[in-house]
Amino acid sequence: MPDLSKPAVTVLGLGDMGSALVRALLAAGYPTTVWNRTPAKAKPLVDEGATHATTVADAVTASRLLIVCLLDHNTVADVLDTVRDALSGRVVVNLTNSTQGQARELAGRYDVDYLDGGIMAVPPMIATPAAFVFYSGSRSAYDTNKAVLETFGESIYVGTDPGFAALHDIALLSGMYGMFAGGLHALALINSAGISTTEFAPLLKRYVTSMAGYVDGLAEQIDKQDYAINVTSNIAMQSAGYINLTLSAQEQAISAELLEPLGPLMARRVADGHGHEDIGGVIELLKKGNKK
Ligand SMILES: NC(=O)c1ccc[n+]([C@@H]2O[C@H](COP(=O)([O-])OP(=O)(O)OC[C@H]3O[C@@H](n4cnc5c(N)ncnc54)[C@H](OP(=O)(O)O)[C@@H]3O)[C@@H](O)[C@H]2O)c1
Known part of the structure; x- marks a missing residue:
């Protein structure tokens, strides 16, 4: 059961890594909304307590904190461009593999508090002591959401430049x-x-x-x-x-x-x-x- 005293989190992308992130959030009690292009991948996570949003817009409006874990930079931009207005004022933590230039481009592309991340783990390592994740970009987004982010593994903040985590x-x-x-x-x-x-x-x-x-x-x-x-x-x-x-x-x-x-x-x-x-x-x- 989600702990409703904890902040709501939305995860966009339920591939191998996105699903592992969702399971870590659910295990820690965070009310978690999920979206994936192929909806069937949400089913096992809903069985474990997640809420399924069938549209990106519904997923984005469900939480102030959005975790994005999609295939690549272009996929992230394509998906987020469809909800540009709804993103306004939210926190986006992009854990999709990218270059430093791509991360900087995304940081300036939307009206959001942007944090970029680089996951140094494979999915079975998530939420174990072996996992660590680099973050860079908005210091306030990092400080405010550190407890959520640490459900994935040790978090290492490497600077305000949104490109540094990717680097x-x-x-x-x-x-x-x-x-x-x-x-x-x-x-x-x-x-x-x-x-x-x-x-x-x-x-x-x-x-x-x-x-x-x-x-x-x-x-x-x-x-x-x-x-x-x-x-x-x-x-x-x-x-x-x-x-x-x-x-x-x-x-x-x-x-x-x-x-x-x-x-x-x-x-x-x-x-x-x-x-x-x-x-x-x-x-x-x-x-x-x-x-x-
Ligand atoms: N797995 C790892 O070991 C690992 C480790 C560290 C970092 N990462 C990073 O984490 C990110 C996700 O990796 P993963 O292992 O979860 O990959 P994955 O299992 O291949 O999942 C890819 C995800 O991207 C979505 N996607 C692909 N093309 C799309 C499109 N055109 N529109 C919308 N959604 C699209 C997929 O949706 P569908 O389900 O609909 O195809 C799925 O949710 C990548 O950037 C990867 O580099 C992965």
Whole structure:
């Protein structure tokens, strides 16, 4: 049963993530109204206590606080544009994956108190200690609704710029996909030799977890723009060894395309006279954009 002393919340979007958010709100007792393009997805949530709005307008007018969790930026704009007037004066918390530019565009598009969010969890992690969510934009919207937002997981406010939550989100996703790319390549190598990837997986996790600690040193070097601090694995050595990643893939007849882009960047740093420094200096090449 909803706790009517708690503020009403509306959730737009009942995909895997939107449904998990609704379940967290219901478990915490928030009166929750839901809308989804495909109405059938509301049925199990209504059985668990949610109220189903069949139109976006009804969903928006049911609550001052609107949580939006749709596929992408264009979907959010298309859905919210249909209720532009009804949105006026409400709080919109957009948890849809977006870029920083898209988030800033939405923040200025409607007459709302706008908070953007980046969910750092998969649906089964929502409302567990493993989940955290970045927020940025309206500080008052964040402060006023913090208790509601913390039903999803730890909330981390990263600034008044509505684009900063998306920037943090995409940065962490970049780290994750880089790890997935390397992990997939590693598993492909092992699999190509007929070795059990299941038996290999714990070794991969162990090594990647211990090497994750390396980012603290890289971050210090980047902030100080000094890539010669505490170097234990110079980039000339790393660049020479990296060539073997491609050669090893060729020997196993697998594609090295997931890992190949880093090799030329390391080689350029070495050629530019930075061989004694750490790999963090590669960021100086990234900062040039696509200019050589
Ligand atoms: N799942 C995750 O692991 C995860 C993790 C972090 C962040 N996120 C983010 O959360 C957001 C939602 O993800 P999800 O996992 O819930 O995705 P999903 O299961 O694919 O659900 C997509 C949602 O968007 C709606 N939608 C798609 N196109 C639409 C359109 N043209 N008009 C109206 N509604 C439309 C879908 O409605 P229908 O049901 O009618 O198709 C559904 O509600 C995404 O931005 C995603 O990046 C997801």
